[in-house]
Amino acid sequence: MAEDGGPGLRERKKKQTAIKVWRTAVDLFLEHGYEQVSVAQIAEAAEVSKMTVFNYFKTKEDLLMGPMEEHVEDLAEAIRARPDGSSAVDATRAMVLRKIADRDPSIGLSEQGNELALIQLVQRTPVLARRAMLWSVRGERAAALALTEETGDALLSSVAAAQLSGVVSALMSEHHRRILAGESPAAVAADAGERAERAFALVEKGLSGFAVRA
Structure with a gap:
């Protein structure tokens, strides 16, 4: 493994980001309802870009059902x-x-x-x-x-x-x-x-x- 952590560190960070986005989406869905929450709102609450959300979850449904x-x-x-x-x-x-x-x-x-x-x-x-x-x-x-x-x-x-x-x-x-x-x-x-x-x-x-x- 490289001194900076190499691929292992990058993969861990990606997983952490995916978990953060998923948990944020779940919290918003439970508080406001699935239909009332947009991907843009999830991205803003998770402090990531909308594109980042779609990098981990192909659709809004995947945000909840994927895991x-x-x-x-x-x-x-x-x-x-x-x-x-x-x-x-x-x-x-x-x-x-x-x-x-x-x-x-x-x-x-x-x-x-x-x-x-x-x-x-x-x-x-x-x-x-x-x-x-x-x-x-x-x-x-x-x-x-x-x-x-x-x-x-x-x-x-x-x-x-x-x-x-x-x-x-x-x-x-x-x-x-x-x-x-x-x-x-x-x-x-x-x-x-x-x-x-x-x-x-x-x-x-x-x-x-x-x-x-x-």
């Missing part, structure tokens, strides 16, 4: 990385239980505070709600592709991916519902693992023999 969509292929990646002898159900259950243990925001159990407000903002903003739906579809399709590559059966792979994706979505929605109803993330997390086990047990019998890695 969330980093998890779009989590299910497909868990399926591909599973060990020999385990099924797609095993892989998905292990991924969910790990996220629950880590209080991962992508499973709806973060203690940070603004994730639920963001979810509510997405749900009440049509353009963002449509993108969230497409995000879900993309994740399911990626999982189906991962299974098809392995089994050669596109139909059953699509069926399996839909069921597994559905369980993950249902668990996340349940966590959101309970927290919005007044329960603390810690209280919801306390029995989240047991609920996940029951949810996967419901689909396991039908999928237990499918895509077991030899």
Whole structure:
């Protein structure tokens, strides 16, 4: 590495700027509403140029949805990385239980505070709600592709991916519902693992023999 930090320092500064812009955008969206905030206002509040904002985020939607969509292929990646002898159900259950243990925001159990407000903002903003739906579809399709590559059966792979994706979505929605109803993330997390086990047990019998890695 060069004495001035070289590419490593530049990359860190770029990441810091991107995070600053994203956090500024989130704060403004939550305070004023998505439609009421312009990219120019975000740039001014973040003390950067409008061009800098677009260097990191291609569209206004990306300012909010981009970081969330980093998890779009989590299910497909868990399926591909599973060990020999385990099924797609095993892989998905292990991924969910790990996220629950880590209080991962992508499973709806973060203690940070603004994730639920963001979810509510997405749900009440049509353009963002449509993108969230497409995000879900993309994740399911990626999982189906991962299974098809392995089994050669596109139909059953699509069926399996839909069921597994559905369980993950249902668990996340349940966590959101309970927290919005007044329960603390810690209280919801306390029995989240047991609920996940029951949810996967419901689909396991039908999928237990499918895509077991030899």
